[in-house]
Amino acid sequence: MSGSYAPLQFRNLSDIEIEHRYRLFIEAVCDYAIFMMDPSGNVASWNPGAQRTKGYSPDEIVGRHFSIFYTAEDIRAGKPEQLLAAAASQGRIEDEGWRVRKDGSRFWANVIITAIHDEQGKLVGFAKITRDLSERRRTEELERVAVGSAIVQQTRENEQKRIARELHDNLGQQIAALKITVSLHEAELVQFVPAQARARLTAIGEVSEQIDALATSLRRVAADLRPPVLDDLGFVAALTWMTEGFERRFGVHTRCEVRTQELRLNDLAAISLYRVVQEALTNVARHAQANEVTVKLSVDDRDCHLRIHDDGVGFALDSPPRADAFGVLGMRERIVMLGGILRIKSTPGNGVSVTAHVPLSRILAQPNYC
Numbered sequence: 001m002s003g004s005y006a007p008l009q010f011r012n013l014s015d016i017e018i019e020h021r022y023r024l025f026i027e028a029v030c031d032y033a034i035f036m037m038d039p040s041g042n043v044a045s046w047n048p049g050a051q052r053t054k055g056y057s058p059d060e061i062v063g064r065h066f067s068i069f070y071t072a073e074d075i076r077a078g079k080p081e082q083l084l085a086a087a088a089s090q091g092r093i094e095d096e097g098w099r100v101r102k103d104g105s106r107f108w109a110n111v112i113i114t115a116i117h118d119e120q121g122k123l124v125g126f127a128k129i130t131r132d133l134s135e136r137r138r139t140e141e142l143e144r145v146a147v148g149s150a151i152v153q154q155t156r157e158n159e160q161k162r163i164a165r166e167l168h169d170n171l172g173q174q175i176a177a178l179k180i181t182v183s184l185h186e187a188e189l190v191q192f193v194p195a196q197a198r199a200r201l202t203a204i205g206e207v208s209e210q211i212d213a214l215a216t217s218l219r220r221v222a223a224d225l226r227p228p229v230l231d232d233l234g235f236v237a238a239l240t241w242m243t244e245g246f247e248r249r250f251g252v253h254t255r256c257e258v259r260t261q262e263l264r265l266n267d268l269a270a271i272s273l274y275r276v277v278q279e280a281l282t283n284v285a286r287h288a289q290a291n292e293v294t295v296k297l298s299v300d301d302r303d304c305h306l307r308i309h310d311d312g313v314g315f316a317l318d319s320p321p322r323a324d325a326f327g328v329l330g331m332r333e334r335i336v337m338l339g340g341i342l343r344i345k346s347t348p349g350n351g352v353s354v355t356a357h358v359p360l361s362r363i364l365a366q367p368n369y370c
Helices: 013-028 048-054 072-076 079-090 132-193 203-225 230-233 235-250 269-288 326-337
Strands: 032-037 093-098 106-117 123-132 253-259 292-299 303-310 341-346 354-361
Touching: 013 303, 032 048, 048 123, 048 341, 072 326, 072 354, 079 106, 106 132, 106 269, 123 132, 132 203, 132 269, 203 230, 203 235, 230 235, 235 253, 235 269, 235 292, 269 292, 269 303, 269 354, 326 341
Parallel strands: 253 292
Antiparallel strands: 032 123, 093 106, 106 123, 292 303, 303 354, 341 354
């Protein structure tokens, strides 16, 4: 690589051979930026990995100060000089941070700077190795976001479970007591009000009907927050209960096909899969104009498979997402939290299929040997 290395001094033939091997090795490395600097920090050599990582050719960078790779903030803070001083005093310094390519884009780098001394101990320069860790950093960021999302989801589910229980146990009991009280008053009126005047006392009957409607709404709200059947009878029973309720409520013929024995799911898996089906059916009710919906649950040796298909109007997958498309994002996040994959298939006029594949190892409840 012409012009990429500073002139070298050799004492004998064996030194030439060693130096030649060294250069061959450095030039063969493409995954790391490896280059030399003089004591002032000016670039003295440049390997293909450096060109690939930072974007400069040897002729463009040799002789320039290495601070060109640092952000404006780091330059103002004197970071390049601080790293050289630390390497010179300690022999070696390692750092991670943002670096700048020739085109101005940033990448996250791991950097090692090693001081080079001659036989008399005089500092003659530095060797610098840079590794692009941008992909690893992105992966770590995604993992942190996924963990944060899982915590938020779990916290929300716990809160919904608490509210549902409060509605059922507290407000539900108060409504039941109110119903009993109204019935008692109605019985008293029957005893003391003449028969010919009872027909005019329609208000009590209307109040009783309103209480019944209120109790029905309360049960539906509580069930939407946290279906008691999910905790009491398990996921399969909850799935059947949900599809039957969907058909009664919206008049859409709904089939639930379960091709497995009862699955003993852990709590996160049970509520996550339940919410995926719930959200998919909600989308059917809002947008699909469907006549029939099929919900299928099956397992094989490794995975659990869940599919919700409707025969509605469908949509083009490449069309811009609706403003209310957060439900699809939520479904996908729930399945990813379980280590699975969620796919959505649709074409205009051919309905929508939502399919989730989740490894059994992530969703089955641990056996209780107590």
